[in-house]
Amino acid sequence: MKPIHAYVGCRTTRERNARGRGISVYTVDPVRQLWELTDICQAPENPSFLALNARQDVLYAVHGDGNDLSSYHVDHSSGRLSLLNRQSCEGRNPVHLGFSRDGASLIVANYATGTVARLSVGAEGELAPVSSLVTLPGAPGPHRSEQAGSHPHQVSRYATRRYNTNWHIVPDKGLDTVFAIQWLETGEPRVVGHRCRSGAGPRHAAFHPTLPLVYVANELDSTITVWSFDVFTGALEPLHTVSVIPSSAHGDTSVAGVAIDPAGRSLYVSNRGHDSVATLPLDGTSGIPGQPRWTDAHGNFPRFISLDPSGTYLYVANERSDNIVQYALDKTSGMPSPTGQTVHTGSPVCIVFKTIQE
Secondary structure (H helix, E strand, C coil): CCCEEEEEEECCCHHHCCCCCCEEEEEEECCCCEEEEEEEECCCCCEEEEEECCCCCEEEEEECCCCEEEEEEECCCCCCEEEEEEEECCCCCEEEEEECCCCCEEEEEECCCCEEEEEEECCCCCEEEEEEEEECCCCCCCCCCCCCCCCECCCEEEECCCCEEEEEEEEECCCCEEEEEEECCCCCEEEEEEECCCCCCEEEEEECCCCCEEEEEECCCCEEEEEEECCCCCCEEEEEEEECCCCCCCCCCEEEEEEECCCCCEEEEEEECCCEEEEEEECCCCCCECCCEEEECCCCCEEEEEECCCCCEEEEEECCCCEEEEEEECCCCCCEEEEEEEEECCCEEEEEEECCCC
16 A cells, blocks of 8 residues: 555644644555654644645645635645745634635635635635635624634535535534535625524534534533534534533533544544543434543643544544544444554644545
């Protein structure tokens, strides 16, 4: 099997008490599961969340706490990055990005200013100026510091094995609302929102591979809510909510990442503070999550989790202990077990994999 490449986004600034140095480029041996650092691309501050285009020849990064994003050409052989251009996202603290269905536009969540931006992508992958800026409507939640206004945290396109839509699911932590947004052929945005539990603080979402279900990780009350999703109207309805921390956990803790296995049998949620990964079994018929079991994160502040391209391994990025820990997933129970493989890198907050080599 040919090696693949992994890109790790990070925090770099003193304000974040960060130790990252840029976008780290790794060559990954898919047989031995060894990561070799081959380059660190010296990016602008806080190249935090990353995304590859469909051809995997351009990488995009938002710059957390700033107001812009960057595009990079990817060398197919070495995986190394070279800057194409930078572009303003017309908002502050961009935290997530995702592509439109046709790949011609990039959608960005501006956390601090409560907007979602749309930018066109050029023929070579370069970014054009913002063409649409959506301000999200609603009243803030009750948390005085975390919910002072709109705080969209993710803009993942709703695309699964069964559905390939142009809806983007946008959990808004500040407004206690989960939005579905799409852009019509006229260029006008269509925004559908549903209020969730007061003080929940919806942060990130994952999608069931075959059922029309959205699993939203709620940062502030440490729960996961499963929503039904109408792919035609964008309507969302909450079905069930489960706590993802033990009843005995009374310290400061907050949910961060969420991931689902390719078969839709298990859901994974990372808990910062409790420093764990909760594994929730999913009912084979309804997709409703059962009670969680917990695995130690083997680090401090697991901000990001992700499955590898094969769905065999779970990676946990511990931002404050500067490590990425690999777990093998049990084929029957879905429970993660540490393999002993750990990548040491400064303040990791995102991982993306490049599998296309030519």
